[in-house]
Amino acid sequence: MDNNSEMQVDTQKIRDLINQDKSMIKLMLKVCAHCSMCAESCFLYVHSPDDPKYIPSYKMLNSVGYLYKKKGNVTWEDLERIKEIVWDNCVLCTRCYCPLGVDIPRMISLARKICRSQGVYKEYNT
């Protein structure tokens, strides 16, 4: 993370990014039936079946879903938590499957894009 802890999260930028795909985000979040069929399609979840944080729908709802619900008004702690979800719990292999047509990889990618816009991203030096 290359932000200064004294700097504010640019919530307007987050809102702008959300608004670019607002109708898509709204539809995806509404369509999700919480059926958890996507869980079986995620190899990370299959290898950690006791951890619901690897379920693709969980990842989507707790990243983009959270950003959308909060209208972009999030804190650095929120972004760090989302960073963990969309980078540590997901490798964006794009193999997740949704019977209702939710484009989960696109949503995870959008969450990463929003994090990157705030200088929050995974670093590989540790």
Place this chain on the structure above:
Amino acid sequence: MIKIEQKPFQEIVDCIQVYDHILNVGCGGCASVCMGGGQKEVNILNAELEMYFDEKGQNKEIGSYTVERACNMTFLEELDEVVKDYDCILSMACSAGVQFIAERFPSKPVFPAINTVAIGVDRDIGLYEEKCRACGDCVIGYTGGICPVTRCAKGLFNGPCGGTNEGMCEVHKDIPCAWYDIHERLKAQNRLEDIYKIREPMEWQNQVQRAVVHPDYAHRYMEEE
């Protein structure tokens, strides 16, 4: 994963110095993992370029954008609106990603800021070792998991050359002889017969561009016979 390293700074400058609006595109995949071309590296290179051109009295706009994966066209779609404002694209993705960017934006000059070095492994943070040359005909099942194409200086397939010296390669005294290592590993596994067989010469498959079609998806891309 793919391992990359940044090109010499002057080489990058020479490519882009005639352009006033440059977009530096990073990649969130392999390039980020080996700390060669991710968002952080894009920011650092841009700062260096801005400082260089400022000192030269040249006014340039150097933008930045990091896609999640430059080797998947889906992730390049978000560049469509961004590149319109730039004269050229500089990319820190691996060469596969840079070529994909060039393919998507054929009217924009595209320059690589990195050299694609290897398919390799992470020995440690910041230390990456080549393991595979993508020859297309993997024999490591017979060589104890050691690749003779990558590890042997001569790419030999049926044992060491006459230059092997107490387990080290004649190219340099600090380079282990691949075939000595292969022999020792197979000996420990009681599988020496694997290299006692004379094998057909490898038909080098990485001399022409290849495509991989997954059998389950062949019906999409190939005409039925």
